[in-house]
Amino acid sequence: MRFLLPAIVLLIVIAALAPPASAQLLVDREKMSVRDGQLWQGKNLFTMRAISVPDLLALNALPYELAKALDHVAEVGGNTVAFTLSAYNDDGTLRPDAAKAVKDVIEQVTWRRMTGICRVLPNSALDDPGKCLAMARAAADGLKSENRVVYWIEGHDLNPLLEAFRERAPQLVVAAKSDGDVEVVKELPANDTQKPAMLEGQIPPLDRRAALHFVLPADEASYASLDAAMKNPAESLPWTPDNSLLSEQERADGFVSLFDGKTLDGWWIIGKNQNGFAVTDGTIQWKSEGGGGLYTRDRYNDFVLRLDWRINKGGNSGIYLRAPRAGRQSKVGMEFQLQGDEGTPVTDQTTGAVYSVVAPKVNATKPAGEWNTIEIALNGAHLKAVLNGQVVQDTDLDQSDELRARLRNGFIGLQDHASFVAFRNIRVKRL
Numbered sequence: 001m002r003f004l005l006p007a008i009v010l011l012i013v014i015a016a017l018a019p020p021a022s023a024q025l026l027v028d029r030e031k032m033s034v035r036d037g038q039l040w041q042g043k044n045l046f047t048m049r050a051i052s053v054p055d056l057l058a059l060n061a062l063p064y065e066l067a068k069a070l071d072h073v074a075e076v077g078g079n080t081v082a083f084t085l086s087a088y089n090d091d092g093t094l095r096p097d098a099a100k101a102v103k104d105v106i107e108q109v110t111w112r113r114m115t116g117i118c119r120v121l122p123n124s125a126l127d128d129p130g131k132c133l134a135m136a137r138a139a140a141d142g143l144k145s146e147n148r149v150v151y152w153i154e155g156h157d158l159n160p161l162l163e164a165f166r167e168r169a170p171q172l173v174v175a176a177k178s179d180g181d182v183e184v185v186k187e188l189p190a191n192d193t194q195k196p197a198m199l200e201g202q203i204p205p206l207d208r209r210a211a212l213h214f215v216l217p218a219d220e221a222s223y224a225s226l227d228a229a230m231k232n233p234a235e236s237l238p239w240t241p242d243n244s245l246l247s248e249q250e251r252a253d254g255f256v257s258l259f260d261g262k263t264l265d266g267w268w269i270i271g272k273n274q275n276g277f278a279v280t281d282g283t284i285q286w287k288s289e290g291g292g293g294l295y296t297r298d299r300y301n302d303f304v305l306r307l308d309w310r311i312n313k314g315g316n317s318g319i320y321l322r323a324p325r326a327g328r329q330s331k332v333g334m335e336f337q338l339q340g341d342e343g344t345p346v347t348d349q350t351t352g353a354v355y356s357v358v359a360p361k362v363n364a365t366k367p368a369g370e371w372n373t374i375e376i377a378l379n380g381a382h383l384k385a386v387l388n389g390q391v392v393q394d395t396d397l398d399q400s401d402e403l404r405a406r407l408r409n410g411f412i413g414l415q416d417h418a419s420f421v422a423f424r425n426i427r428v429k430r431l
Contacts (some may be wrong), residue, residue, distance in 0.1 A: 005235060014061040014147045014319070015113040016259075017058070017355075018220075018393075021240060021417075022187075024253045025121065025419075028042055028043060029041075029043070029113070030035075030148045031040035031147045031148060032046070032115060032147060032148060032149060032150055032173045033173060034093070034181045034182065034196060034318065035145070035196070036171055037078045037194055037195055037196070038196060039150075039173070039196045039213065041115060043210075047079075047081075047116065047209075047210055047211070047212075047213055047214070048079065048080040048114065048117065048150070048198065048213040048214070048237070049077060049078050049079050049080060049213075049214060049226065050078060050080035050082045050117055050213070050214065050215040050224050051073050051076075051078045051080075051081060051082070051215070051216045051218070051223065051226065052081075052082040052083070052150045052215060052216065052217055052218040052377065053069050053073070053081050053082070053083055053218060054082075054083060054084045054114075054119075054218055055083075055084070055086075055087035056069060056081060056083035057083060057085065057086065057087060057098075057101050057102065057105060057274060058103055059105075060101045060104050062106055063401065063405075064401075064405050065404075066105070066108060066140075067108070067337050067405035068125075068158070069403050070109060070112055070114070070278055071112075071324065071327075071332045071405060071406065072114060072201065072223065073114070073326075073327075073412065074114060074325070074327030074332045075223075075324045075332070075407055075409075076224075076225075076226045076227035076323040076324075076325055076326075077226050077227060077229070077230030077324075077325035077326045077327065078114075078226055078326055079113075079114050079115065079326045079327065080114060080115050080116060080117060080158075080215075081109060081114065081117070082116070082117035082118075082119060082152070082215050083105065083114050083117070083118060083119065083168065083183055084114060084118075084119040084122055084123075084234065085102065085118055085120055085121075087101060087102055088122070088123040088125075088135055088138065088204070088242060091134065092130075092131045092132075092133075092134025092135045092137075092138060092328070093134065093430065094127075094138045094139065094141075095143045098142060099142035099143055099146075100412070102118065102143060102146065103146060104181070105111070105138045106149055109148075109149075109167070109327050110148055110205075111214075111327040111328075111331060112327040112328050112331050112332055113327055113331075114151070114326070114327050115149055115368075116148070116149035116150070116205050117149060117150045117151075117152050117175065117215060118143075118149050118150070118151050118152065119152045120135065120136060120139045120151050120152065120153050120160075120165070120179070121135055121136065121153065121154055121155060121161075121285055122182050123332050124191060126154060126168065127156070129156065129157050129160075130153070132155045132157075132161055133160060133161060133164055135162045135242040136153065136161045136165045137168060138164070139151070140163065140164070140165045140166075140167075140168035140172075141168050141169075143172070144168055144172065145324070146168035146172075147171055147172055149174070150173045150174070150181075150182060151165070151167060151169075151172050151173065151174050151175065151386075152174075152175040152176070152184065153174055153175070153176050153180070154176070154177070158176060158177070158178060158179070159179065161280040162174060162176060162179055162323050169247050175198055175377050177350075178193075179194070180195045182195065182197070182198050182213065183195055183196065183197045184197075184200055184270065185198070185199055185200065186199075186200050186201065187199075188202070188204060188205075188208070188212075189212075191292075192211055195235045195283065196213060197212055197213065198212075198214060198215060199212050199214040200215055201211065201216065201217060202214065202216075202217075203216070203225060203226065203229045205246075206229075206431045208228075214404055218408055221365050225237070227325070230326070231327050232268045232270075232278075234267070234268035234297055235268065235297050235298070237265075237297070238298055239265055239266045239376070240299065241255050241256045241257045241258070241260075241266065242257050242260040242261075242386065243255075243256060245257045245260065245261065245425075246425075246427060249428060253429060254430070255304075255306070255426055255427045255428065255429045256427060256429070257426070258296060258412075258426040258428055259280070259284060259423070259424070259425075259429050260388040261282045261283075261424070262279060262282075263279060264277065264278075264279060264284070266296065266297045267284075267294050267295065267296060267297065267336065268294070268297065269292070269293075269294055269295075269365070270290045270291070270292040270293050270294070270295050270334060270413070271290050271291045271292025271293070272290055272292075272417065273287060273288060273290030273431055274285060274287065274290045274291070274293075275291070276288055276289065276290055276292070276294075276416050277290020277291055277294045277414070282424060283422040283423060283424045284414065284422065284423045284426075285378055285420070285421070285423075286317070286416060286419065286420055286421050286422075289416060289418040290416070291416045292416050293320060293323075293329065293413045293414060293415050293416050294318075294413060294416075295411040295412070296412045296413070296428075298409070298411075298412050299409055299411055300409070300410070300428065300430065301321070301322070301378075301408055301409040301410075301431050302378055302379045302430065302431035303374065303377075303378055303428050303429060303431055304376070304377045304413060304414075304429045304431065305319075305321075305374075305375070305376045305377075305378075305426075305427075305428050306318075306373075306374070306376075306426070306427050307373075307374060307423055307424070307427070308339055308368060308370045308371045308372065308373050308423065308424045308425045308426070308427055309371070309372050309374065309375075309419070309421060309422065309423050309424075310370060310371045310422050311338060311339065311340045311369075311419070311420065311421045311422075312340050312368055312369065312371060312419070312420050313340045313368035313369075314340050314341075314368075315339065315340040315368070315415050315419040315420055315421060316338075316339050316340075316417045316419045317339075317414070317415045317419055317421035318335040318336055318337050318338050318339065318414060318415040319330065319335070319336045319374075319376070319412070319413070319414065319415070320333055320334070320335055320338040320410075320411065320412065320413030320414070321333055321335070321336060321378060321383075321410070321412065322334075322378070322406065322407045322408060322409060322410035323336040323407075323410045323412070323413045324407060324410055324411075325411075329413060329415075330355045330356065332385075332406065332407060333406060333407045333410045334354055334355070334403070334406055335354070335355035335415065336352070336353075336354065336376060336385065337349060337350065337352065337353040337355045338351055338372075338415075338421065339351045339365070340365075340368040341363065341365060341366060342363070342365040342366060343363070344363060345358050345363070346359045346362065346363050348358055350367040351363060351364075351387070351392075352364060352365075352385065352387050352392035352393060354383070354393065354395065354403065356401060357402055358393065358400065358403070358405055360387075360392035360393060361386075361390075361391060361392050361393070361394070362390055362391075362392060364388045364389075364390040365387070365388075366386040366388060371424075372387060372388055373387070373388055373389075374386070374388075376393075377431075378431075379431050381393045381396055381397040381398040381404070382395070382396060383397060384427055412428065
């Protein structure tokens with residue numbers, strides 16, 4: 001017994017000092033690593049589709065500009081942003097606020113379900129080997145626990161830089177043109193490489209794209225090129241809406257039918273499970289997880305969307321608004337929350353919420369299994385939503401620090417939240 005009390009005290013102290021289990025799970029899910037010749041983010045294989053935003057750290061003091069920069073990358077299908085660590089003193093040491101700025105930016109990146117590439121050495125220092133060595137050591141010391149990004153090291157005398165960085169931060173993933181965990185190449189490799197390869201300055205052809213990482217330069221041409229490369233084939237297919245399903249008044253008002261009641265023409269499934277949604281009994285129904293979501297063929301900026309939906313008790317789904325090609329739809333665009341939560345108090349996650357930001361005015365959901373009718377109008381910064389005849393949102397997006405930076409143009413989507421939901425009578429009018 002005399003050993004029991006000290007042991008209990010020790011366990012209590014350890015538990016108090018340890019991060020919460022949820023926080024640790026989040027870190028593990030976002031950790032970058034190289035195993036079996038491939039790059040992983042947590043437990044998932046990850047292929048970096050990066051655009052450079054060199055001065056991203058400078059935007060840390062400008063949250064709106066930082067958000068706009070990250071959202072622009074996700075909008076066109078980028079899942080990674082490359083930025084330069086330039087916050088060094090003249091002697092090569094890190095400025096006191098540098099590590100915090102990097103961590104703050106990475107929080108914003110991973111919050112969007114993206115990752116980052118941190119270029120450790122600024123171009124202005126590459127001709128000074130001694131200064132580069134000091135910078136590599138300082139960066140490793142300051143960021144050795146920050147494993148959610150890949151660290152890109154360049155320099156004329158590369159081996160000493162890699163050795164110095166790895167000596168102080170052996171758990172971090174390093175990209176370099178030789179001896180890196182990720183090999184940086186400027187030309188398309190003839191064959192698959194033995195380790196992850198990152199192609200600098202160009203997008204790999206379609207048949208190599210899943211195996212090769214790439215990073216594009218910081219110009220608008222990169223965004224246009226990536227948007228075109230990531231375009232789903234369904235976006236180019238001919239599509240004629242069946243407007244016979246609309247009322248005479250809706251046709252006169254300029255509405256277009258987005259669902260013909262028979263097929264998924266005009267839509268595409270964004271995830272790997274192409275059977276995640278299907279048409280059943282004249283409705284679009286969620287069938288199995290892994291589809292990620294169902295997107296419209298076209299993007300929309302200002303519009304009125306009308307549809308009916310039903311869900312089981314306790315079910316969870318949503319409608320994506322102005323959604324991006326990549327990243328988390330509810331953090332880059334918006335998600336209008338749908339749940340089987342009739343009668344529950346409103347929060348920023350109940351039916352009618354702009355997910356995790358703006359609670360609805362009222363919970364207007366019908367009992368589980370019944371059809372609900374929703375009209376959502378987006379016009380610039382104004383969002384108005386009427387659910388079952390009751391106004392649940394009448395929101396100025398510009399009045400929210402979080403929402404005013406969100407995309408103003410994107411896809412309309414139906415969420416896959418591993419929960420049954422059905423949709424019908426889907427129509428839209430551009431404003």
